[in-house]
Amino acid sequence: xxxxxxxxxxxxxxxxxxxxxxxxxxxxxxxxxxxxxxxxxxxxxxxxxxxxxxxxxxxxxxxxxxxxxxxxxxxxxxxxxxxxxxxxxxxxxxxxxxxxxxxxxxxxxxxxxxxxxxxxxxxxxxxxxxxxxxxxxxxxxxxxxxxxxxxxxxxxxxxxxxxxxxxxxxxxxxxxxxxxxxxxxxxxxxxxxxxxxxxxxxxxxxxxxxxxxxxxxxxxxxxxxxxxxxxxxxxxxxxxxxxxxxxxxxxxxxxxxxxxxxxxxxxxxxxxxxxxxxxxxxxxxxxxxxxxxxxxxxxxxxxxxxxxxxxxxxxxxxxxxxxxxxxxxxxxxxxxxxxxxxxxxxxxxxxxxxxxxxxxxxxxxxxxxxxxxxxxxxxxxxxxxxxxxxxxxxxxxxxxxxxxxxxxxxxxxxxxxxxxxxxxxxxxxxxxxxxxxxxxxxxxxxxxxxxxxxxxxxxxxxxxxxxxxxxxxxxxxxxxxxxxxxxxxxxxxxxxxxxxxxxxxxxxxxxxx
Amino acid sequence: xxxxxxxxxxxxxxxxxxxxxxxxxxxxxxxxxxxxxxxxxxxxxxxxxxxxxxxxxxxxxxxxxxxxxxxxxxxxxxxxxxxxxxxxxxxxxxxxxxxxxxxxxxxxxxxxxxxxxxxxxxxxxxxxxxxxxxxxxxxxxxxxxxxxxxxxxxxxxxxxxxxxxxxxxxxxxxxxxxxxxxxxxxxxxxxxxxxxxxxxxxxxxxxxxxxxxxxxxxxxxxxxxxxxxxxxxxxxxxxxxxxxxxxxxxxxxxxxxxxxxxxxxxxxxxxxxxxxxxxxxxxxxxxxxxxxxxxxxxxxxxxxxxxxxxxxxxxxxxxxxxxxxxxxxxxxxxxxxxxxxxxxxxxxxxxxxxxxxxxxxxxxxxxxxxxxxxxxxxxxxxxxxxxxxxxxxxxxxxxxxxxxxxxxxxxxxxxxxxxxxxxxxxxx
Numbered sequence: 001x002x003x004x005x006x007x008x009x010x011x012x013x014x015x016x017x018x019x020x021x022x023x024x025x026x027x028x029x030x031x032x033x034x035x036x037x038x039x040x041x042x043x044x045x046x047x048x049x050x051x052x053x054x055x056x057x058x059x060x061x062x063x064x065x066x067x068x069x070x071x072x073x074x075x076x077x078x079x080x081x082x083x084x085x086x087x088x089x090x091x092x093x094x095x096x097x098x099x100x101x102x103x104x105x106x107x108x109x110x111x112x113x114x115x116x117x118x119x120x121x122x123x124x125x126x127x128x129x130x131x132x133x134x135x136x137x138x139x140x141x142x143x144x145x146x147x148x149x150x151x152x153x154x155x156x157x158x159x160x161x162x163x164x165x166x167x168x169x170x171x172x173x174x175x176x177x178x179x180x181x182x183x184x185x186x187x188x189x190x191x192x193x194x195x196x197x198x199x200x201x202x203x204x205x206x207x208x209x210x211x212x213x214x215x216x217x218x219x220x221x222x223x224x225x226x227x228x229x230x231x232x233x234x235x236x237x238x239x240x241x242x243x244x245x246x247x248x249x250x251x252x253x254x255x256x257x258x259x260x261x262x263x264x265x266x267x268x269x270x271x272x273x274x275x276x277x278x279x280x281x282x283x284x285x286x287x288x289x290x291x292x293x294x295x296x297x298x299x300x301x302x303x304x305x306x307x308x309x310x311x312x313x314x315x316x317x318x319x320x321x322x323x324x325x326x327x328x329x330x331x332x333x334x335x336x337x338x339x340x341x342x343x344x345x346x347x348x349x350x351x352x353x354x355x356x357x358x359x360x361x362x363x364x365x366x367x368x369x370x371x372x373x374x375x376x377x378x379x380x381x382x383x384x385x386x387x388x389x390x391x392x393x394x395x396x397x398x399x400x401x402x403x404x405x406x407x408x409x410x411x412x413x414x415x416x417x418x419x420x421x422x423x424x425x426x427x428x429x430x431x432x433x434x435x436x437x438x439x440x441x442x443x444x445x446x447x448x449x450x451x452x453x454x455x456x457x458x459x460x461x462x463x464x465x466x467x468x469x470x471x472x473x474x475x476x477x478x479x480x481x482x483x484x485x486x487x488x489x490x491x492x493x494x495x496x497x498x499x500x501x502x503x504x505x506x507x508x509x510x511x512x513x
Numbered sequence: 514x515x516x517x518x519x520x521x522x523x524x525x526x527x528x529x530x531x532x533x534x535x536x537x538x539x540x541x542x543x544x545x546x547x548x549x550x551x552x553x554x555x556x557x558x559x560x561x562x563x564x565x566x567x568x569x570x571x572x573x574x575x576x577x578x579x580x581x582x583x584x585x586x587x588x589x590x591x592x593x594x595x596x597x598x599x600x601x602x603x604x605x606x607x608x609x610x611x612x613x614x615x616x617x618x619x620x621x622x623x624x625x626x627x628x629x630x631x632x633x634x635x636x637x638x639x640x641x642x643x644x645x646x647x648x649x650x651x652x653x654x655x656x657x658x659x660x661x662x663x664x665x666x667x668x669x670x671x672x673x674x675x676x677x678x679x680x681x682x683x684x685x686x687x688x689x690x691x692x693x694x695x696x697x698x699x700x701x702x703x704x705x706x707x708x709x710x711x712x713x714x715x716x717x718x719x720x721x722x723x724x725x726x727x728x729x730x731x732x733x734x735x736x737x738x739x740x741x742x743x744x745x746x747x748x749x750x751x752x753x754x755x756x757x758x759x760x761x762x763x764x765x766x767x768x769x770x771x772x773x774x775x776x777x778x779x780x781x782x783x784x785x786x787x788x789x790x791x792x793x794x795x796x797x798x799x800x801x802x803x804x805x806x807x808x809x810x811x812x813x814x815x816x817x818x819x820x821x822x823x824x825x826x827x828x829x830x831x832x833x834x835x836x837x838x839x840x841x842x843x844x845x846x847x848x849x850x851x852x853x854x855x856x857x858x859x860x861x862x863x864x865x866x867x868x869x870x871x872x873x874x875x876x877x878x879x880x881x882x883x884x885x886x887x888x889x890x891x892x893x894x895x896x897x898x899x900x901x902x903x904x905x906x907x908x909x910x911x912x913x914x915x916x917x918x919x920x921x922x923x924x925x926x927x928x929x930x931x932x933x934x935x936x937x938x939x940x941x
Contacts, residue, residue, distance in 0.1 A: 430681030
């Protein structure tokens with residue numbers, strides 16, 4: 001029996017008897033000849049609570065939350081904590097950020113305002129809308145109904161530009177950067193064919209923005225005719241091909257040919273939005289999210305895995321092809337199959353990953369491990385905080401009452417450029433100066449300092465400072481350092497502000513470790 | 514079928530600014546931090562630099578480098594002789610005329626676009642805009658290719674704007690990454706975050722930095738990575754930049770020198786440019802606004818060039834006196850020229866077909882003139898060049914091989930337009 005069928009059969013038995021996390025872990029263990037010997041132990045409670053909090057709610061825990069977790073004697077407390085965070089408002093916030101950046105890549109908000117888009121995503125995450133349903137919604141909405149228009153943002157705020165939409169449909173939902181295939185088969189990736197690129201484009205090439213791409217209120221219109229033809233720029237004979245809508249690796253979509261004279265529900269005319277009888281674009285959502293298009297679920301689980309583990313099983317996230325296989329092919333297959341069988345349940349998947357030992361491993365590199373291979377998951381990776389996480393974590397670290405950071409300046413300084421994916425850390429001069437002297441950070445330090453100044457002893461201050469900013473207890477050395485700094489202080493509150501800053505500016509804070 | 518533009522050359526194919534930086538930051542910062550003061554001074558002397566003076570709005574070639582007196586198109590001004598026998602320029606530039614032995618003129622430029630934005634892009638990237646790829650500006654290219662030996666922690670790509678805000682994060686480095694993007698100084702003012710806040714003393718700043726370093730050292734004992742190293746190093750770089758912050762303060766300059774430049778905006782901006790170049794900044798651009806003279810072209814050019822002429826000559830003298838001209842390429846450009854035809858409002862309109870650019874300093878043959886226009890300036894009659902030719906020339910002048918490529922995403926992107934080549938007649 002093929003693995004996927006076997007697994008499908010096993011799923012039927014139910015989560016309780018055959019839970020997913022240990023199966024994930026055993027495939028990770030199998031991915032290294034001597035995994036048990038080299039892998040880091042599980043993270044301690046403080047490391048775990050910070051990591052999970054950042055990954056599931058987008059910010060660090062408060063000192064009180066860390067204390068409570070450390071004191072909790074329940075052997076099952078990690079699973080309980082995972083569940084409680086998944087049901088918290090923080091989870092909605094975090095997943096809205098994740099979905100927004102994944103789908104829109106910090107593009108502008110010309111046609112669907114940011115607030116409306118975020119409200120739309122909040123509703124989807126709050127009801128844990130299945131991922132396939134969400135994407136169907138994004139790709140089928142034409143923006144004409146003001147009530148549901150935010151769903152059309154993916155297409156509208158790319159101006160429905162055919163090459164951009166084709167490229168991003170393939171990258172974001174299929175894990176394939178087919179951009180080279182716009183002009184020719186990919187020169188170094190055999191799997192990336194020009195016909196795949198234009199097969200996707202054929203879904204949208206008849207669609208356009210009405211009345212025009214510049215209008216902020218533009219909606220999607222479609223013509224009843226228009227074929228996609230392409231030729232390779234390398235082909236001296238200039239042979240031209242025509243292609244109908246199809247997903248890479250799938251069969252072409254069956255097309256309908258309306259009778260002559262009945263091509264339109266609403267015929268084109270001056271200042272009229274045409275609506276064809278047969279819409280190619282309407283086929284896009286189903287073709288994309290169909291079970292016959294396995295790249296869709298595979299890419300989704302790979303992206304969620306990367307959100308949690310800091311690296312995709314397929315790496316880079318948009319470079320899935322046979323010569324760049326996943327680090328753990330069976331694991332990716334397993335996750336994709338289970339995700340589909342669990343009705344594209346994102347929260348379920350996040351929970352399963354959070355409960356694995358692989359996720360819960362320490363980021364402390366074992367002394368015996370000289371070199372850490374990035375793709376074997378022996379040690380937890382250091383994930384740079386996203387701009388949103390950084391904004392909220394700094395606010396929380398400073399003890400702001402609502403713990404909500406102002407996102408704008410952080411997005412501007414730390415965010416990827418519009419249309420680029422956000423990956424890997426950077427440390428550019430403007431970012432560092434922003435953290436070092438910028439008012440956005442500096443203006444918040446006093447809140448924490450004032451809270452600390454009320455505490456009765458230097459030890460209590462050190463403890464609250466480290467728990468509140470770095471989510472862990474200070475070491476004895478660190479307590480001494482804090483006490484020394486306070487002894488030398490002319491202005492205690494000012495010194496406490498700068499100590500808070502030092503912790504915030506440390507690498508330990510900047511990364512989710 | 515859509516026009517094919519070889520989109521696979523684009524930067525965003527697998528190469529993000531983040532990935533790019535992750536690999537390059539630590540390496541790029543390494544040698545600078547540990548070089549001794551003497552070694553820095555030596556590096557600073559031989560380091561090649563680029564200064565672009567951008568006469569924004571479109572300067573008239575007829576009122577500057579290619580006068581046509583006593584013709585239908587020439588306007589009211591005379592041509593005057595210069596320090597180079599036989600070379601004449603417009604009488605609005607009497608001080609500059611005495612610098613011509615240090616400058617070459619390219620008189621046959623066709624920059625293709627009569628649009629401000631597109632023209633600026635063409636002039637600064639050396640290419641016509643192409644769909645699917647954004648080319649880096651000459652400032653980013655200079656910072657990237659000339660910056661390795663820079664003796665300064667300062668950003669390698671700085672633009673001084675007549676007004677407006679100061680800050681980072683311009684998109685002009687494209688696939689070269691944000692490290693090489695310009696830092697803008699509106700009216701010459703540096704970004705605010707460069708200065709220690711008033712309520713943070715030098716001692717407190719040092720103390721908190723020590724504390725931060727200690728934390729980082731402890732963290733690195735068990736979790737060292739290239740990314741954490743680069744992050745920690747970025748604070749060391751920031752500190753070096755902050756220490757150099759007084760370079761932005763022209764009040765620190767000798768009064769006599771400052772007076773030669775003049776105390777008005779452009780004089781201050783030129784002086785600041787020289788200070789930055791002297792401190793080791795690879796590329797500085799100074800913009801002077803505004804030459805977009807659809808009305809009253811002649812009056813406005815008297816005014817604008819009157820502001821430009823004396824400080825520019827002072828700048829050239831100062832660079833030469835300090836021995837910096839040998840290592841600093843100076844380019845006076847614009848986004849386009851102006852029509853030979855004088856319109857009914859005594860203005861000149863947008864014009865890209867036949868205009869001029871002046872260059873001097875590092876690698877340039879002073880006094881050379883290349884290219885000709887016809888008697889009324891309406892067409893190039895000899896040695897027509899495009900912005901690509903100039904781009905090659907800039908790179909060659911500062912000792913670079915302009916035929917090489919960048920490799921974003923391991924794909925070759927020629928540094929300069931391969932359909933063009935350097936203007937060797939003006940190279941020293």
